[in-house]
Amino acid sequence: MAQGKITVIVGPMYSGKTSELLSYAEIYKLGKKRYQIFKPIIDNRYRLQEIRSHSGMKESAIPIAHSADAERYITDEKAIFFDEVQFFDRDLADVVKRIRHLGKDVICAGLDMSFKENPFETTALLLCLADVVIKKRAVCHECGEYNGIITYKYVDNESEIDVGGFDKYFAVCLDCYHKLTQQ
Numbered sequence: 001m002a003q004g005k006i007t008v009i010v011g012p013m014y015s016g017k018t019s020e021l022l023s024y025a026e027i028y029k030l031g032k033k034r035y036q037i038f039k040p041i042i043d044n045r046y047r048l049q050e051i052r053s054h055s056g057m058k059e060s061a062i063p064i065a066h067s068a069d070a071e072r073y074i075t076d077e078k079a080i081f082f083d084e085v086q087f088f089d090r091d092l093a094d095v096v097k098r099i100r101h102l103g104k105d106v107i108c109a110g111l112d113m114s115f116k117e118n119p120f121e122t123t124a125l126l127l128c129l130a131d132v133v134i135k136k137r138a139v140c141h142e143c144g145e146y147n148g149i150i151t152y153k154y155v156d157n158e159s160e161i162d163v164g165g166f167d168k169y170f171a172v173c174l175d176c177y178h179k180l181t182q183q
């Protein structure tokens with residue numbers, strides 16, 4: 001049996017990671033192949049049974065508390081998707097390997113770095129296993145160049161796992177990140 005392929009989409013917030021993931025889902029949909037999307041349960045925002053891109057695309061998704069829970073739902077799909085992988089436990093790497101050995105493709109999307117410039121461990125593990133890595137960029141909130149690779153948090157709260165949007169975060173390039181963090 002052919003092994004599945006692992007694709008990992010990373011980047012800062014507002015870089016279109018979820019849009020990219022949903023574009024992949026579209027490929028399976030057009031090919032009339034079954035797929036399932038999973039996302040982590042983090043807070044009430046994440047209990048919704050769907051994922052949405054900032055551009056307005058959406059798909060239904062199953063919220064799960066632990067990465068291994070995904071395997072209880074898997075049947076005859078051709079592809080399995082995980083969004084917001086930085087919020088999953090590190091066992092997701094082993095779950096993804098087992099799914100690949102079943103001959104299914106796995107597409108993951110998530111933040112690679114926290115606003116403190118630290119790699120997210122689960123994302124890092126997945127990047128090592130990937131056949132294909134897509135590193136997305138955002139438009140820098142400060143200088144407007146298309147080279148934003150890190151999320152900057154401008155509210156006074158140090159937690160690296162803190163769900164939010166424009167109320168807490170924007171994406172910047174590393175030069176602007178350096179200026180902002182030196183202030």
Ligand SMILES: [Zn+2]
Binds near residue numbers: 145174
């Ligand atoms: Zn910049």
